[in-house]
Amino acid sequence: MTISFHDLSRMTGAARDALLKRTEADISSFEVKVRPIIEAVRSEGDEALARFAREFDKSPVDAGSIAATEADFARAEKTLDPKVREALAFMARSIRKFHEDQKPEEMWFHEIQPGVFAGDRTTAIPSVACYIPRGKGAFPSSVLMQTTPAKVAGVKDIVIITPPGPDGKIDDATLVAARMVGVEKVFKAGGAQGIAAVAYGTRTVPKCSKVVGPGSPWVGAAKRLVSHVIDVGTPAGPSELIVLADDTADGRLAALDLIIESEHGPDSSAFLVTWSRKVAEDAIAAIPDFWKQMGAQRAGYSATVLGGPMGGIVLARDEAEAIAFCNDYAPEHLGVHSDEPFQYLGRLEHAGEILLGRHTPPTLGNFTIGVNHVLPTSGWAKTGSPLTVHDFMKRTSVAYVTxxxxxxxxxxxxxxxxxxxxxxxxxxxxxxxxxxxxxxx
The missing domain is CATH 1.10.287 (Helix Hairpins)
Known part of the structure; x- marks a missing residue:
């Protein structure tokens, strides 16, 4: 598979602009399909959820088995690989520590001028649904990333909605991760039907104030259609990454990190941006060997991305052009490979997260550092932020005049x-x- 090579010095403005585009699903085209699903859940409740689980997820679910039971949690605790449990526990501690430090003070109240006092009181939202996708695998890490800041914020009613597996069960690691955080309400409700369930409520699934978490175009279209009855948060699209590498970087290490987000799916985006031709050439030479160390599906996803218009190598004329490209792109993940990565931090203006240095690959950001991996995509990093404690809290202005x-x-x-x-x-x-x-x- 040929790796795409984009030389900015030889590109027109239009060609450069094309590199900034993401794989955009036309969500509006899904709305026609999603609307009847939402209406069915609204009118039929649990019966519709079960029917759609059988139809879309090919999962033997009935209206009486939508909620995870104590037996389900017990089975998950018993059967989950202890090494996975240990890793999730480590991840949970890191995430909790980061978000506890992030939590704002409950109230500030200052004298604005003599006899005039004003401030903010910050309190938790009443309820939230965390959507955990399952289309390309199981994602207990997303359970921890979404529910932990909600718990730290003080949300009293936290629920998880997730597609059931072909065996009619919820993924073991998902249940174990939920219980680690103290979340007991987990429901077999994926796709558009899951979003409808928490927007309107059913006999089993409670109506929630907000829903967070990434999902398919079906989920995105459903969120758009119910946004008048539930807060749907910031939209989250396919994964994307820029690795910014200067002439002190090791092209092989940069290539290793470039593959991380490109393996999510064929609709991902991943670029190595550098002004060093040697770094670029070393990366191109290394990538095929790394693919050989991967399973066929993930290697195929990565090859599609890095060989297509939404990925590959971007060679800039110089440092300024490379940084300008990164800022215009506003990536979800931005890794900086350099002997002195902090020298670039002040000029990198737009990114969901910035990971500095060769010892900080996106894998660590996704799982174990503690920073949240639910990040703005599709250029939303220019105005949006990662999922934080603040997403589960609201501010009330407080004033007193003497x-x-x-x-x-x-x-x-x-x-x-x-x-x-x-x-x-x-x-x-x-x-x-x-x-x-x-x-x-």
């Missing part, structure tokens, strides 16, 4: 209210209020 602080604020507020034509606003801070306040002393 008798001393009131007069000056009221004087200016009355002027503005009058200018904008709000008579009631103006009257509430006029001499009328002053007279009433004097009577209540």
């Amino acid at each position: 008798a001393k602080g009131y007069p000056e604020l009221a004087r200016h507020a009355e002027v503005i209210a009058t200018y904008e034509g709000f008579d009631g606003h103006a009257n509430a801070v006029s001499e009328t209020r002053a007279r009433l306040l004097r009577r209540n002393r």
